[in-house]
Amino acid sequence: MSTPDAPRGRGTFLADVRRRRAATRGRGRRIRNLFGMLRPYRGRLVLLGIALLLSTGAMLAPAPLVQRAVDDGLADGDLDALTTLVVAFVVISLIGLVASMALARLVGWLGARLLSDLRERIFRHLLTMPVAYHERQRAGVLVSRMTNDVDALQQMISSSLVTLVQSLLLLAGSIVILLTLDVKLALITFTTIPVLLIGSLAFRLASVDAFARTRETIGAITAHLQETLSGVRVIRSYGRERAHLDRFTELGDDNRAANMKTVYLNAAYFPAVEYLSTAAIVIVLLVGGHEAIAGAVTIGVLVGFVTALDNFFGPITDLSNVYTTFQSGMAALDKIGDLLEQESTLTDPEHPVAVPSPLRGELRFDHVTFSYGATKAGVTATTVLDDVDLVIPAGATVALVGATGAGKSTIAKLATRFADPTEGRVLLDGVDLRDLRQNDLRSRMGIVPQEGYLFSGTVAENIAFGRIGATREEVEDAVDRIGAREILDALPRGLDTTVGERGTSLSAGQRQLVAFARALIAGTPADRAGGDDEAQRTLHRGIGGPAILVLDEATANVDLRTERRIEEALATLLEGRTAIVIAHRLSTIRTADLIVVVDRGRVVESGSHEELLQQGGAYATLHRDWQHGTEDAAAALP
Amino acid sequence: MGTFRRLLGFLRPYRRLWAVSFVLALLAMGVTVLSPALIGHAIDRIRDGDKGGLTEFAVALALLGIGRMVLTIGRRLVAGRVSLGVEQDLRDRLYGHLQALDLGFFDRWQTGQLMSRATVDLSAVRFFLGYGLVFVVQSLLTVVLAAIAMTIQQPLLALACLVPAPLIVFVGHAYGVRGRPAQQDAQQAVAEVTASAEESISGIRVVKAFAAEDRRQEAFGEAVEHAFQKQLRAVRIDASFQPVVQFLPQISLAIVLLVGGRMVVDDTISLGQFTAFFVYVMMLVQPLRSLGVMLGLGQRATASGARLFQVLDRAPDIVAPEGAALRTLPLATEGAAIGAVEFDDVTLRYPDQDTPALSDVSVSVLAGERVAIVGQTGSGKTALVQLLPRLYDPERGRVLIDGVDVRDLDPTALRHEIAIIDDDPFLFTATVAENIAYAAPGATRAEIEGAARRARAHEFVTELPDGYDTVVGERGLTLSGGQRQRLAIARALLAGPAPGTAERPGDAGQGPRILVLDDATSNVDASTEQEITAGLREVMRGRTTLVIAHRLSTVLLADRVVVLHQGRVADVGTHQDLVERSELYREIVTYGMADQVFLSREDRPTEVQEA
Numbered sequence A: 001m002s003t004p005d006a007p008r009g010r011g012t013f014l015a016d017v018r019r020r021r022a023a024t025r026g027r028g029r030r031i032r033n034l035f036g037m038l039r040p041y042r043g044r045l046v047l048l049g050i051a052l053l054l055s056t057g058a059m060l061a062p063a064p065l066v067q068r069a070v071d072d073g074l075a076d077g078d079l080d081a082l083t084t085l086v087v088a089f090v091v092i093s094l095i096g097l098v099a100s101m102a103l104a105r106l107v108g109w110l111g112a113r114l115l116s117d118l119r120e121r122i123f124r125h126l127l128t129m130p131v132a133y134h135e136r137q138r139a140g141v142l143v144s145r146m147t148n149d150v151d152a153l154q155q156m157i158s159s160s161l162v163t164l165v166q167s168l169l170l171l172a173g174s175i176v177i178l179l180t181l182d183v184k185l186a187l188i189t190f191t192t193i194p195v196l197l198i199g200s201l202a203f204r205l206a207s208v209d210a211f212a213r214t215r216e217t218i219g220a221i222t223a224h225l226q227e228t229l230s231g232v233r234v235i236r237s238y239g240r241e242r243a244h245l246d247r248f249t250e251l252g253d254d255n256r257a258a259n260m261k262t263v264y265l266n267a268a269y270f271p272a273v274e275y276l277s278t279a280a281i282v283i284v285l286l287v288g289g290h291e292a293i294a295g296a297v298t299i300g301v302l303v304g305f306v307t308a309l310d311n312f313f314g315p316i317t318d319l320s321n322v323y324t325t326f327q328s329g330m331a332a333l334d335k336i337g338d339l340l341e342q343e344s345t346l347t348d349p350e351h352p353v354a355v356p357s358p359l360r361g362e363l364r365f366d367h368v369t370f371s372y373g374a375t376k377a378g379v380t381a382t383t384v385l386d387d388v389d390l391v392i393p394a395g396a397t398v399a400l401v402g403a404t405g406a407g408k409s410t411i412a413k414l415a416t417r418f419a420d421p422t423e424g425r426v427l428l429d430g431v432d433l434r435d436l437r438q439n440d441l442r443s444r445m446g447i448v449p450q451e452g453y454l455f456s457g458t459v460a461e462n463i464a465f466g467r468i469g470a471t472r473e474e475v476e477d478a479v480d481r482i483g484a485r486e487i488l489d490a491l492p493r494g495l496d497t498t499v500g501e502r503g504t505s506l507s508a509g510q511r512q513l514v515a516f517a518r519a520l521i522a523g524t525p526a527d528r529a530g531g532d533d534e535a536q537r538t539l540h541r542g543i544g545g546p547a548i549l550v551l552d553e554a555t556a557n558v559d560l561r562t563e564r565r566i567e568e569a570l571a572t573l574l575e576g577r578t579a580i581v582i583a584h585r586l587s588t589i590r591t592a593d594l595i596v597v598v599d600r601g602r603v604v605e606s607g608s609h610e611e612l613l614q615q616g617g618a619y620a621t622l623h624r625d626w627q628h629g630t631e632d633a634a635a636a637l638p
Numbered sequence B: 001m002g003t004f005r006r007l008l009g010f011l012r013p014y015r016r017l018w019a020v021s022f023v024l025a026l027l028a029m030g031v032t033v034l035s036p037a038l039i040g041h042a043i044d045r046i047r048d049g050d051k052g053g054l055t056e057f058a059v060a061l062a063l064l065g066i067g068r069m070v071l072t073i074g075r076r077l078v079a080g081r082v083s084l085g086v087e088q089d090l091r092d093r094l095y096g097h098l099q100a101l102d103l104g105f106f107d108r109w110q111t112g113q114l115m116s117r118a119t120v121d122l123s124a125v126r127f128f129l130g131y132g133l134v135f136v137v138q139s140l141l142t143v144v145l146a147a148i149a150m151t152i153q154q155p156l157l158a159l160a161c162l163v164p165a166p167l168i169v170f171v172g173h174a175y176g177v178r179g180r181p182a183q184q185d186a187q188q189a190v191a192e193v194t195a196s197a198e199e200s201i202s203g204i205r206v207v208k209a210f211a212a213e214d215r216r217q218e219a220f221g222e223a224v225e226h227a228f229q230k231q232l233r234a235v236r237i238d239a240s241f242q243p244v245v246q247f248l249p250q251i252s253l254a255i256v257l258l259v260g261g262r263m264v265v266d267d268t269i270s271l272g273q274f275t276a277f278f279v280y281v282m283m284l285v286q287p288l289r290s291l292g293v294m295l296g297l298g299q300r301a302t303a304s305g306a307r308l309f310q311v312l313d314r315a316p317d318i319v320a321p322e323g324a325a326l327r328t329l330p331l332a333t334e335g336a337a338i339g340a341v342e343f344d345d346v347t348l349r350y351p352d353q354d355t356p357a358l359s360d361v362s363v364s365v366l367a368g369e370r371v372a373i374v375g376q377t378g379s380g381k382t383a384l385v386q387l388l389p390r391l392y393d394p395e396r397g398r399v400l401i402d403g404v405d406v407r408d409l410d411p412t413a414l415r416h417e418i419a420i421i422d423d424d425p426f427l428f429t430a431t432v433a434e435n436i437a438y439a440a441p442g443a444t445r446a447e448i449e450g451a452a453r454r455a456r457a458h459e460f461v462t463e464l465p466d467g468y469d470t471v472v473g474e475r476g477l478t479l480s481g482g483q484r485q486r487l488a489i490a491r492a493l494l495a496g497p498a499p500g501t502a503e504r505p506g507d508a509g510q511g512p513r514i515l516v517l518d519d520a521t522s523n524v525d526a527s528t529e530q531e532i533t534a535g536l537r538e539v540m541r542g543r544t545t546l547v548i549a550h551r552l553s554t555v556l557l558a559d560r561v562v563v564l565h566q567g568r569v570a571d572v573g574t575h576q577d578l579v580e581r582s583e584l585y586r587e588i589v590t591y592g593m594a595d596q597v598f599l600s601r602e603d604r605p606t607e608v609q610e611a
C-alpha cells in the first residue's frame, strides 16, 4: 500500500505531503463514528465529564494557592491565613482524589464497553461479508483487526484519550490562570504555541506512513502465525520448520524496521517539546525578573507563574508521551474503518419475498453465467460457468458429474446463494434467489460443503449446529438415518466425544459423517412440518428436515462399506426432497433421477442413466472408464 | 513474583543497552532536579534586585535544558532499540517454541488461544518491558533524587515532605496482590473472544450454510460480555489504587505549605528555598501519576507473562535425541533397495484418550514394496502412517525405517525421507509454484511443472489468471476440491528423485525414500484419477509406497494389502489371498467393483517384482 521509502525528489515533495495528508483524511468522521457508538451510555459520559472537570480543577489548584500563600500568608506573616489555605488545599485534593477514582472507573467502563461493542460490530460485519470475501482474505488478518487493532484502540482510549482531554482542560485552565496572573508574561509564554502547532503538524505528516506500516506489518505477522497454526500438520510432515522460522523473522524485521522509524521520529519530537518549556521558564524569569525588580509585578506572581507554567507545559509533555499510543490507535482505527466500510456484495433485498409455502423445491438456472472476481485489477476473470440453463425439478435427485474443476461446486454455490450469477438468474419455485433473505433460504436447505468444517465442541453439538434448538433426539435420529450409528458410537465417548478444533481428533471419514448428519438436522423440525401445513407434511412424510439437500462429495472420504449404508439410507431420505448430489462414485450417480454432465462450465448432457448411456456421449465415455476392468476383478472373486 | 523475574530475564541480552539507557535517564533526571534549585536562586536574586545574577542563573537554566534534551534523545533511541529487540525476541521465542511443539499439543489448544497469546499478551509484556519499566525506574529515580536534593537543602522540611513516600511501597504491594489475578482473568476472557472469532471466521462457509450467523453472533456476544465483566473487575481495582498513588504528592504539597510556610515566617528558610521546595514536590506529581499507570501495566504484563509461560513451559514431546544416540539412515547403494519399514508391535494412544487408536500393530514393508492400507472409517489408517514421520510417538512398540528406530533420527532429517499426502490437503496462501515447491524450495520452474504434469495439475494451472504465479487463497479455498488435491500430490511428487536414481548415488539432493498417499485422490473424478495413477507409477518406482484408499482402483496399485479393523491388523496378504479369506476385503471389492476405475493386470507395473 503506502511505500514509506518512496523516492522523494523536489517536485514530488509536495505531492508526498498531500498524499500523507490524505492518508489521515476521514479520521475525523471515524472518530465521530466511534464516539457515536457511545450514545447509549450518555449518562455515564456526563458523569465522566463532571469527574474530569473536578479532578482537573484539583490539579490546577496548587498554583493560585501558592501565589496566595506567598503574597497573603508569608509576606504578612499571617499564619492563620496560611492554615486556612492549606485546609482548603487538602479539601480540594480530597475531592480530586474521589473524582479521579470515579474518573478511572468511568473511563475504564466506557473504554471496555466501547471496544466490546466494536468487537461485536466487526464480527457482525464479517459475518455479513460473502464467502467470496473470506476466500480471499486471510483469517489471521481479520482476527488481527479484532485483537491487535482493537487492543491498540483500547490503549488509546483508556489512557491517551483521557490524558488528551485532561491535558487540554489543564492547558485551557493554565492559560486562564497565566492570563490572570500577568497578561504580559502570559502573552510572552504563548508565543511558543505556534511553534508547537507547526512542529506537531510536521511530526504528524512525517509519521503517518510509519505508524500505518506498523499496523500492516503486525497484521502480516498475525496472519502468518495463524496460517502456521492451521497448517502445522503439513509443516511437520515435510520438516519445513526452518523455512517458516525464517519467514517469521523476516516479517518481524519488517515490523521492527517500521517501529524503529517511529522511534526516530519520537526521539526528535518529544525532547524538543520538553525543551520549549525550559525556554519559556527562562524567558519568564528574565522578563518577569526585571519587571519584579522594577516593582511592576510581585514575586508571588512570579512564583505562581513559574508553577503555572508547569501546568501549561506538563500537559504538552504528557500529550507527547501518549502520542505514540495515540498514533497507533489512530492507525488501528483506520484499518478497522477500512474493514467496516467494505460493503458486502451479497446483500439481502430491502423488501424480501417470503420463501414460497409450501416449498416445492424446484430450482431453475436461467442462462446463468458466472466468474469469480478478478484476482488483480486488469486481469479478466475466466468464466467458470457459461450460460448454464438447468431445471432441477421439485423432489428430484440430480447428480452433477464431470471432471474436477468443471464447475460442479460452483453450481452448488449459486444454488445456495453463496454467490450471485454474473448474468442470468437462479430461481427457487419461480422466485429469484436475490429476492429472498439469505437466512430464510438457507434454513430450508441442508448443505454439506466440499470443505467440511467442524467447530470445537462435541460430536452431538456439531450435529445440532444444523438448526437452532435441535434436540438430542433429533441428533440421534439424524445419526441413525444416515447409518453412522455404529461408527460414531465407537468413538471414545460416543456422541459426546470432543472433536477438537476443525474436528482434528476425528478421522477424515468420521468428520464427513458428522457434517452429513448436521445437514439433515437443518430445515423444519419434524413436528412443525407435520403440523399445520398439510402440503408440507405430505411432501416430507412428517419427518421434517431440509426441503433441499446439497451434497458436495459428502462421502468422498468414507469407506465403501459405510458409504453403502449411507446410500441405502439416502434412498428413503431423499424421497420428497430436492437434492443436488455431487459425487465421483457411480453407485451414487446411477440412482439419480437426473444426471447432469458438466464440462468446463457448460452443461453438456442431461438425462437419466439409461438415456445418457444410449446417447453414447460424454457420460457413456465416463462410464466406460468406470467399467474398465471390472471383469478382471470379478474373476478374482471366488 | 517468579513470573516477573522471568520476564526480566528477557532483558538480559540487552543488559548493556539497558544500563546505558539507565545512566542517560539518571543524568537527565539529575539535570531536571537541578532546575528548581536554579529557579529558587533566580527568585532570590530577583528579590535582591541583582539583575546580573538573574541573567547568570537564567542562562544556566537554558544550558541545563539543552543538556537534558540531548540526554533524552539519546535515552529514547537506546530504549526504543531495547524495546523493539525484546519484542522480537519474545515473539521469535514463542513462535520458535510453537514450531518445536508436537501435534498432540495443537490438538488440545485452540488456534485463537495461541494467537491471543502471541498478540495481545505479547504486546502487554513488551510494552511494559520496553517502555513501562523505564518509566517506573525513572519515576522512582525522580522521587529519590528530589528527596536527596531536598534533604541537602533543608533536611527537616524534606523529612516532613517525604512522610507519604513509604506509602507508595505499601500501596504498590497491595495493588499487586489484588490486581494481578484480576488481570489474568481478563486476559483469559479476551483470549476466549479471539478463539471464538477465529473459529467463526475460519468456518464461515458452514456458519452461512446453516444460517447460523445470529447464533454465532450471540455466542460471540456472550464471550465479549464475559470479557467485559472481567475487564471491569480489573478496572475497578485499578481505579481504587492508581489515584491513591497520584494523591500522595498532594499530601506533601500541603505539608510544604503548612510547615515550610511557617519556616519562612520564622525566617528559618528563604522565600526562594520555599519556592524551590514547592517546585520539587510539584515535580513529583507527574512521575507519580505515571507510576500509578505503569504499575497497572506491570500487573497486566505479569499476568500476560504467566499466560505466555503456559505455552513456553510446555516441553515438546518429540525432540531430536541427544547427539550420541543420533543416527542416520543407511544410504542407497547399487543394487540394494532402501526404504524398508517395520511397525513393531505398535500401540498408539492419543493424548487424553482411554481407548488406543492402534493396538499391537505389527506390519513390515519391504524396501520398494507397495502396500495398501484399507479399513473402515476410523480404523486407524491415518494413525498408522503418521507414525512414520513421527508426527506422534507410539505408546508402546517401535517404528523402524531400514532398521533404524525413528526416535533415533533427527526429526527434520527423518521427515525429508518421507513424502506424505494428507487426507485433508492444506495449501498455504502463496503462489501455486511456491505451494508445489514447498518441500523443495530450490526447485526450478521446469521441475515444478514436471511435478504438476504428473499430478495432472498442469492443465488447470496454466488456465489460472497468473498461471503458476497465481496466489491461492488461504487453505487453497479459491481452487476446486480436486484441484487442491492435485496440488498436494504435485507437492509430494516434487520432493525429489527416487533414491538410487539420483545422478550421484548418496547425493544429499536425493528424494524421500518413502511415499505415503492418504486418500489422496478422493475428490478427483475417475478419468483424472486414472491419469494421475499413471504419473504416480513413475514416482513409485524405487520407492516404498504406502497407499490408503477406499477406491478399489487405487488399492489395486499395491503388491500387498493390510486390512485394519478397530486399530488392529485384521489381515495382510495379496489381493488374491484376501479376496479368498478376508470378509472385510471381499466386501470392499464387491462394493467397489461396480464403480471403480479398475486397472487391468496388464496395465500394472511389474518393475518392483523384477527388482
Ligand SMILES: Nc1ncnc2c1ncn2[C@@H]1O[C@H](COP(=O)(O)OP(=O)(O)OP(=O)(O)O)[C@@H](O)[C@H]1O
Residues within 6 Å of the ligand: A132, A135, A372, A384, A402, A403, A404, A405, A406, A407, A408, A409, A410, A411, A450, B460, B477, B478, B479, B480, B481, B482, B483, B523, B524, B525
Ligand atoms: N473461490 C474461487 N475463486 C476463484 N476461482 C475459483 C474459486 N472456486 C473455484 N474456482 C475455480 O472455478 C473452477 C470451478 O471450480 P469448482 O469448485 O466449481 O469445480 P468442481 O467441479 O467442483 O471440481 P471438483 O470436482 O474438483 O471439486 C475451477 O477452475 C476453480 O479453480
Ligand SMILES: Nc1ncnc2c1ncn2[C@@H]1O[C@H](COP(=O)(O)OP(=O)(O)OP(=O)(O)O)[C@@H](O)[C@H]1O
Residues within 6 Å of the ligand: A491, A504, A505, A506, A507, A508, A509, A510, A557, A558, A559, B107, B350, B351, B353, B357, B375, B376, B377, B378, B379, B380, B381, B382, B383, B384, B423
Ligand atoms: N488427534 C486425535 N486425537 C484423538 N483421537 C484421534 C485423533 N486423530 C484420530 N483420532 C481417533 O483415532 C481413530 C483412528 O483415526 P484415523 O484417522 O487413523 O482413521 P482412518 O482409518 O484414517 O479413517 P478415515 O478413513 O476416516 O480417514 C479414530 O477413532 C479417531 O477418532
Ligand SMILES: [Mg+2]
Residues within 6 Å of the ligand: A408, A409, A410, A450, A552, B480, B481, B482
Ligand atoms: Mg467441487
Ligand SMILES: [Mg+2]
Residues within 6 Å of the ligand: A507, A508, A509, B381, B382, B383, B423, B518
Ligand atoms: Mg484417515
